[in-house]
Amino acid sequence: AQTVTQSQPEMSVQEAETVTLSCTYDTSESDYYLFWYKQPPSRQMILVIRQEAYKQQNATENRFSVNFQKAAKSFSLKISDSQLGDAAMYFCAYRSLSGTYKYIFGTGTRLKVLA
């Protein structure tokens, strides 16, 4: 069975600085999706970034980028020029491309942004 691990329960970053959130996963499959979701205090889950496993190029969305290391099964999220609005819970998620459409979520990392 697939698992997703986020080993940092909480992280802090100074406003305008860069922070990296870690995520590792375990799977025997070769094709899958990986995601980072943000959950602000409103509790609305928002997709931050998506990575297809078959793509070697790391996904980027404005100030958000990932470091996808398929062999190491690592999928970290880098937030550049951190803003106060980035403060939230961040969840890493995995979805297989075969079989069921289940998503596996990590336990989350709470990010605090210091002014």
Place this chain on the structure above:
Amino acid sequence: DGGITQSPKYLFRKEGQNVTLSCEQNLNHDAMYWYRQDPGQGLRLIYYSQIVNDFQKGDIAEGYSVSREKKESFPLTVTSAQKNPTAFYLCASSSTGTSGEQYFGPGTRLTVT
């Protein structure tokens, strides 16, 4: 606007009563999901459905039931058999195609006393 609606936002019930949480989507997604979120924890899958009239148990299905009579709707019933029902419940949907990501509703906070 396309999206997922959950109602109500806050729900209060007495112990021993069944309660149904609503989830509707107009994204034309085939797959729908229910998650439970407890303080400081991640998302735990209760039930999911990949097609109308079919659904599968997730990791914590005991004490819950669902139906999927229409593509747009996936209501969740929290029964009196659920030992600790107070939690935040999130509904989500996704395409079964190649776009991949899940879309989430705003959630329902259920309090049972």
